[in-house]
Structure formats: structure tokens, C-alpha cells
Amino acid sequence: MTRLPQERPGWDLSFLRVGVLVTAAVAAVAALVVGLVGxxxxxxxxxxxxxxxxSFFVVSGVVIAWAGRIDDTLTLPAALGTFFVKALVLFAVLNALPEDGWLDRLTMAWSVIVGALLWSGVQLRWVWTRPLYYVTPPAPPGQATAPPAPERPTTRG
Known part of the structure; x- marks a missing residue:
């Protein structure tokens, strides 16, 4: 029996769209309230x-998915390397901002903390509500994944 190469499941990045939408909605309301109060x-x-x-969660998701499409063993190094690069960029950006500038750095820091918790919640909910398989599920009826075996001639005797 000839086997077809097993197709690897793709990496699902649909949580990024949900995270962006939730963050945009929360940030719009929070910016309005904070702007009026503070x-x-x-x-x-x-x-x-x-x-x-x-941007940090989107970049991480895309890089990790890209690495996972190549080989699953590359996802951890990709995640750690991406985190390191993002931390360096954030450090440089924060040092470049003036202390009494056009934005409040303390408020930005708190919104980064709240945003990271929000994104973590989005990812947790996304994982808890998706069917994640340990093995590739069988093909639905009517969709063969391998060509049918050749028929054997029957002998009667």
C-alpha cells in the first residue's frame, strides 16, 4: 500500500485579528476616558x-508561525530571539522618549502591562475554544486522503 506524505497542519493566526480588534476597542475607550480625566x-x-x-504580539505570532512551518523545533528559538530583539527595540524607544514629552511614559507603561494581560486573555480564550488535535484528524467522508488500493481479482474455485 502506497502512502502519501502526510500534510502538516498550518499554523492558525486567527487570534491576531481578534486581538487587534479587542485591543483597538479597549484602547479607544481607555484613551477617551484617560484623556478626559488625566x-x-x-x-x-x-x-x-x-x-x-x-505590534509585539503580531510580530511574535508571525515569526513563530513562520518558524513552525519550517520545523516545529524552530519555534522556541524563534520566540526567544524575537523576544530579545523586541526588548532591545523597546528599550531604545523608551530611552529616546523625553521625560516631559508629548506622552506620559508612566501611563504608556501601565497600558503596556494591561495590553499584555488583555492579549494573553485573548490567546487563552482562543486556545480554550478551538479544537486542537494531538494527531491529524481523519478526512471527512467522501474526501480520500490516499488513492484507493487496486482491486484484487477474485478467484472462485
Whole structure:
């Protein structure tokens, strides 16, 4: 019996769309409330913090999925390397911001923390509500994954 090469399941990045939409909605409401209560420099901090967190999760998701499509053993090094690069970039950006600038750095820091927790919640919910298989599920009826075996001639005797 000839076997076809088993197709590897693709990496699902649909959580990114949900995370972006949830973050955009929460950031818009939070920026409005914070802007009215604390000032527009604080509102800018909320929006920049939300953008930082969103970009970090999107970049990580795309890089890890790319590495996983090549080989599953590359996902951890890709995740750690991406995290290291993002931490260096964030450190450089935060050091480049003036202390009394157009956004409040403390508000931005808190919005990064809240945004990371929000994204973690989105990812947890996404994982808990998806059917994740340990093995590739069988093909639905009517869709053969391998060609049918040749028929054997029957002998009567």
C-alpha cells in the first residue's frame, strides 16, 4: 500500500485579528476616558502602549508561525530571539522618549502591562475554544486522503 506524505497542519493566526480588534476597542475607550480625566498626554500614552503591545504580539505570532512551518523545533528559538530583539527595540524607544514629552511614559507603561494581560486573555480564550488535535484528524467522508488500493481479482474455485 502506497502512502502519501502526510500534510502538516498550518499554523492558525486567527487570534491576531481578534486581538487587534479587542485591543483597538479597549484602547479607544481607555484613551477617551484617560484623556478626559488625566489629560491628552496620558491618552497618547494609552494609544502608544496599545500599539506597542499589538505590534509585539503580531510580530511574535508571525515569526513563530513562520518558524513552525519550517520545523516545529524552530519555534522556541524563534520566540526567544524575537523576544530579545523586541526588548532591545523597546528599550531604545523608551530611552529616546523625553521625560516631559508629548506622552506620559508612566501611563504608556501601565497600558503596556494591561495590553499584555488583555492579549494573553485573548490567546487563552482562543486556545480554550478551538479544537486542537494531538494527531491529524481523519478526512471527512467522501474526501480520500490516499488513492484507493487496486482491486484484487477474485478467484472462485
Amino acid at each position: 489629560g491628552w498626554a496620558d491618552a497618547a500614552g494609552v494609544l502608544v502602549g496599545a500599539a506597542v503591545v499589538t
